[in-house]
Amino acid sequence: MRAFAYERVSDAGEAQRIASETTETMFLAGGTNVTDLMRLGVARPELLVDVSGLPYDVVEHRTDGSVHIGALVRNDDLAGDTGVRARFPAVSKAVLAGASGQLRSMATTGGNLLQRTRCTYFQDVTKPCNKRVPGSGCPAIEGASRDLGVLGVSDSCIATHPSDLAVALTALDALVHIRTTDGATRSVPLDELYRLPGATPQEETTLERGELITAVELPAPPMGSSTYRKVRDRWSYAFALVSVAASLSLDNTGSVQSVRVALGGVASKPWRARTIEQMLLGERLTEAGIRTAAASEFADARTTAANAFKVDLAIDVVAAELLALAGEESR
Ligand SMILES: Cc1cc2nc3c(=O)[nH]c(=O)nc-3n(C[C@H](O)[C@H](O)[C@H](O)COP(=O)(O)OP(=O)(O)OC[C@H]3O[C@@H](n4cnc5c(N)ncnc54)[C@H](O)[C@@H]3O)c2cc1C
Numbered sequence: 001m002r003a004f005a006y007e008r009v010s011d012a013g014e015a016q017r018i019a020s021e022t023t024e025t026m027f028l029a030g031g032t033n034v035t036d037l038m039r040l041g042v043a044r045p046e047l048l049v050d051v052s053g054l055p056y057d058v059v060e061h062r063t064d065g066s067v068h069i070g071a072l073v074r075n076d077d078l079a080g081d082t083g084v085r086a087r088f089p090a091v092s093k094a095v096l097a098g099a100s101g102q103l104r105s106m107a108t109t110g111g112n113l114l115q116r117t118r119c120t121y122f123q124d125v126t127k128p129c130n131k132r133v134p135g136s137g138c139p140a141i142e143g144a145s146r147d148l149g150v151l152g153v154s155d156s157c158i159a160t161h162p163s164d165l166a167v168a169l170t171a172l173d174a175l176v177h178i179r180t181t182d183g184a185t186r187s188v189p190l191d192e193l194y195r196l197p198g199a200t201p202q203e204e205t206t207l208e209r210g211e212l213i214t215a216v217e218l219p220a221p222p223m224g225s226s227t228y229r230k231v232r233d234r235w236s237y238a239f240a241l242v243s244v245a246a247s248l249s250l251d252n253t254g255s256v257q258s259v260r261v262a263l264g265g266v267a268s269k270p271w272r273a274r275t276i277e278q279m280l281l282g283e284r285l286t287e288a289g290i291r292t293a294a295a296s297e298f299a300d301a302r303t304t305a306a307n308a309f310k311v312d313l314a315i316d317v318v319a320a321e322l323l324a325l326a327g328e329e330s331r
């Protein structure tokens, strides 16, 4: 591992000032992804700025029904928050579907959203990878791609975004609050934090250098119920092949009053399934209707021989989860 300097800060401005003085700086929150990548030689920072002592570690339920989740709230604290469990069950289910108890007790909300892809070529510095070394090529397209993406992918990169939490937050219209380097705050929908790979897969987010995520805000929960389901190769310690976060409410005639769906494991960012939502809104929910809408969502999918199964799998999981939510709604 390359030698590096370490500084622990107690003030966000100080963290950002230090970060702006050295080009190869990384913020350290829980450290569970940064240190892994350093051990692998994928991340080679000169300086780690430990931000874990900043006061962004509170889950605050506000009177308007929204909840503010500090960027440094630990994953286990978020999943265990009684208000989150009761009002945003998709969020706690998504967190608990990820990693292990030990990791979740260290990992933070902001770090989870900014963790890097688990594409095996990205993690192997002996292999080319456009995301790690721009212009070096993408061996995954002709290689091991079972875990990789089918929506929003490009000729340069087909990696998937690994975070379970980000999928649930995307379905729930989360806003990300960001401290800019001049100390101001800007907020973006989580969906707009992430970039699609295009020709520049190394540029994964719209964060500027030195910007800090301070919190994630969830607006008052949508009517009805919400859920999160993850399909993976092993029961634990595995990233999603496909995951689905969904919320649904029906009106008194049984038609869809509101529906939100986001997918994980299929794209380089948490994928908000707006085609599914638009096709189902106002309709009476049937399995055939859901399957048609989900198939339309995947109409532009670009698959490899190894990951084509994800399309059928995602359609099955979307259908199962929306029908289950409809069942809960009708009880
Ligand atoms: C074996 C294993 C299995 C896992 N399984 C899953 C899984 O199934 N699902 C899942 O979702 N995750 C999984 N994870 C990932 C784990 O959840 C992440 O490692 C963790 O969420 C990262 O959080 P952290 O606080 O440790 O981030 P760090 O490692 O500290 O940071 C990650 C990145 O975010 C940046 N950063 C952190 N906080 C901020 C901030 N506030 N503002 C700006 N930048 C910031 C850092 O600079 C770094 O680039 C797994 C990890 C391991 C090691």
Ligand code: SF4
Binding pocket: 117, 119, 120, 121, 122, 128, 129, 130, 131, 132, 137, 138, 139, 140, 141, 148, 156, 157, 158, 159, 201
């Ligand atoms: S899919 Fe993306 S991350 Fe994986 S090897 Fe190709 S360029 Fe790298």
